[in-house]
Amino acid sequence: MYQINALNPKDEGHHTRKRFGQNFLHDQRVIAKIVRSVSPRAGDNVVEIGPGLAALTSPLIGECDALTVLELDRDLAAGLPGRVPHPERLTIIETDALKYDFNLLIKDDRPLRVVGNLPYNISTPLLFHLLEFGDKIKDMHFMLQKEVVDRITASPNTKEYGRLSVMIQYFCKPTFLFEVPPGSFNPPPKVTSAVFRLEPYATKPIIAKNEKALARLVSHVFTQRRKTLRNSLKGMLVEDGFDKAGVDPMARPETLTLAQFVALSDQMVA
Known part of the structure; x- marks a missing residue:
């Protein structure tokens, strides 16, 4: 310290x-x-x-x-x-x-x-x-x-x-x-x-449906940051999750904005 x-x-x-x-x-x-x-x-x-x-x-x-x-x-x-x-x-x-x-x-x-x-x-x-x-x-x-x-x-x-x-x-x-x-x-x-x-923030500018899901997704993709999102998130999103989130499945995690991470987490399988 x-x-x-x-x-x-x-x-x-x-x-x-x-x-x-x-x-x-x-x-x-x-x-x-x-x-x-x-x-x-x-x-x-x-x-x-x-x-x-x-x-x-x-x-x-x-x-x-x-x-x-x-x-x-x-x-x-x-x-x-x-x-x-x-x-x-x-x-x-x-x-x-x-x-x-x-x-x-x-x-x-x-x-x-x-x-x-x-x-x-x-x-x-x-x-x-x-x-x-x-x-x-x-x-x-x-x-x-x-x-x-x-x-x-x-x-x-x-x-x-x-x-x-x-x-x-x-x-x-x-x-x-x-x-x-x-x-x-x-x-x-x-x-x-x-x-x-x-x-x-008194009011967050971007709000996830489930903050624990957001934290889980972000932690997961950055442990596999060399993989494309399609590969690292296989089976974790609902059908057509990338399309619904408006995120390129071939992108890598370090290129995504906070808003895109939130959009993806909103499409996670419950």
Whole structure:
């Protein structure tokens, strides 16, 4: 997990933990850029996942009147109140965000604004877990490996375009914001990172008849992305399904738009 820290973690008496994949961001310019991108305001219901040593937490809490943080590392959680300028505004929840019910954070019907650094090994399930609460979320600002952000924001007919692109874009509008080089972290990771924004749709521009069927179809065709759709979807569509969907059966999955995937999923055999 890329947990943000403006200082050397050894100076804070905290050693990075390999099991949490901790890399602490020390670049003040990057920290300021993230805060500007989030642009928190008084009254916002802001939630930070993985506050680390509070380098992002501190400027965030200075801009809003309340901040909730979810931290898995008990040692880091215990030290947070002493690292922020307004500890009375801070609510700390020691939990695994992947298992947390974000409905519990809804206050006065104010939508959530989620900020954080997602562990690579659980980033995809965590994103989809958060999207289960999409109707309660205004926006999300995250930092991930750039290669994952490239996949989330990819367009058809690119090598990055795949299951993650289609399914995230079904639920959200994604925006690539900026890169973060390895040297901005301590210790430096082996990859370049990137910050991006997700805005869940209040009303989806394209709606599938069965979202589970859509997810199943998209996952299936991208595991066989070198095959034509006719071959990979053999037996999975109703008769004349390709014609009804208006999709070329000789096409390959990376060429299809989101609308075409939805049209195909609507023709799946029940």
